[in-house]
Amino acid sequence: MSGVKIPPKQTKITEQTFIDLGMWLTHPEQHTSEQLSTLLDEDARLPLLDLINSYWLGGAMHNSLKASSIWQQLDSQLTEYLAVLEQFFYERNQAIKQEAIFACQILSDANIPVVMLKGGASIFNGVFNPISNRFMTDIDLLVPENLQQKASDTLISHGYAPDIGEHDIAAVGHHHAPALTREGSKCSVELHRWALKKSVSDVLATAEVWQQATPLALTDNLPVLQMAPSQQVILSIAHSELSHSGFSYQHIDWRQLLNLYALVNHYHQDIDWETVHHHFARCHNDTPYMALNALLVAADKFLKLATPITKRNDKAANKQVNDCINLYVKRQQPSKRFAHLLAIIKGYSHENIKTMYGESGKYPMLSGRLKHLKRHLTMLSKPRYLAHFINLFKN
Template identity: 25%
Template sequence: MTESELYYLAGKCLVLEERPEFKHQLIQLCKNDLIDWITFIKICSENLVLPAIYLKLRAQKIFDYMPEEVVEHLSEIYELNKKRNIEILHQIKSITALLKAENIVPLYMKGAGNLLDDIYSDVGERVMGDIDFLVPEQDFLTAAVAMLDAGYLSWSDTTKITIRDHQHYPRIYHPDFVADVELHRIPNEYKCDNWFNAKMVLDEKKRAGKDGGCFVESDKHKIIHNFIHSQLDHQGFSLGKVLLRDIYDVYLTSRRISLNDLLPEIKTKKKAIAYFAFTDLVFGAERQIFHKQNFAFQTLKTKRDLNLNSNIFYKTNKALVVGYTNIRYQKGYFGMFIEAFHSKEMRQFIFHKLTSRSFYRKHFKKVQSELSDE
């Protein structure tokens, strides 16, 4: 099987309990030794779904037809992830209590928000990175100071932090906890203030299912934020990159709210249609969860498949996207210099940037990392 075929096989495994007709096909693939398990595990790992795959295969008793060493590996990964997620929930509880002492109630986003809001059937199902949470902008620096006073440390120089500099405070960590933390004043980097912004998210927040002392995004905003983060912030559409973990989150949340109904809330509709249609392709059945397709969907699918089956295409396309992005970025700087002619604040901002060594290091490392293999 090609890497592209194994990618879609992993997607089917994630909805195995809802696609009983596929169970027999999967058992036959196992019996006939048609699955390259090493490559399958590699793809599932890269797409951050190994623990979820383990749970689905275990529930449907597929382990009886799989190599013992594969089952043992999946089990070990799941147990490690479950332990880490339990520790992350403990860390979230600590953060919430810490900020409540400052009369600040955090709103947890992305994986942390989903974990708190009972999106998953098992605490070990979702691979977590860092903990993202949002606070009102007027509480942004107060919350950051409270975190630092409580023993959190930063990888960056935080002595000259201004609100204008950051979507989120520089990443922080605590020696006694497992996850890094990103404290946000706005939910995402992509410029979409007129249709998705901090005020909207905070206005429609809801209390977390596992901890009434904090908030999470509404189901509608979970999906919209997921799309923006995956396809716009991280240029998933341009790169032809769709993590199974991301669209699995969309799929699970779509059980609560229709993807078709929330599409009018999104301004970049062509890319949103492509993303939702791709989610339906991987997890749905005959456009079961999303009814539309478009040319952008075909483009995204084609690039996704070529990325999986051709390393040359992946690297070439990535280099073109990074190069184009950097050209646009420089144009943005040009506009800032124009604004500086009539804005003292902008002049001070530019002076601070151009005299900061970390500014140059940051952008050199950004280009370097974008061109390197992930």
């Protein structure tokens, strides 16, 4: 026995962890014996659980496994853990539904039309069923731009307050107003004037959203609007890959990947894939179209989600997906101080400064960056912020 080398158990997330996660989330019956062995091993499954928790996918994992034949083979430690996560997400989303009803009723009484965006719509329209498949951080409501301030004032008059820190900035060019919260609420409400930020609005114009919006009933007596199915797909991709820079940062957002999967499986033929293709291909540069291709390749690779416009053999798209995986594997668990520093530096980018401080004045970029620097220096003069900053760079 002394001559037999037992390979060490994998303790880090690898490409195989990505593949396993996609399989267990969407097609668990198609597992291999090796994948099942990993899931049943308390130590070997830790990287998978780490990836699940990083993207708040515990509810979705629970529901996928419980609906399969695998559930009966799992140990109680795992099933009870996933059940706790699922119950937490379910109860949270039930509370979020009530929060959405409360806010939308106030806006309806004030004659302010609302298009419910993203996850908020998905927990009402059946895209996420059970609703614990989704983890939400806020409720996104699109209102007419000329009524955004009225909408904000109306919610504030009913107990909401801006969730702004002492040194936070209400960006003049942001596509939504500062988040609003009220005591006891599970999440914030964001009032959008545009569906996407201006820099990527050529993918989907806000006017197009209003023109094609369809009814969504929150209760029997409270109708609002939701985006057309094809636009829900467009927004899901553009939001994660362009607005949140997932494509340029080479980051795979598993929550948005699962959101795309849920949209496709809910709407099926109601999604016009030629329309989706056109919206990304019509842009003034190639980045949106490349982002679309890469995300669809990732969905095909990990979730076995093939669409009529998926370019499975696209070299650039496959390279992007592989680079995303390699970057994640490379960066996991090391010191995070460089990531924090990089995030701070990116805050001084042309696009971010323009969004936060606007383009007015003789030297808008210089003026904006000086204001941003002054803000950071002021924050560092406060003991609480300084201690937090120092702690970040210790890790």
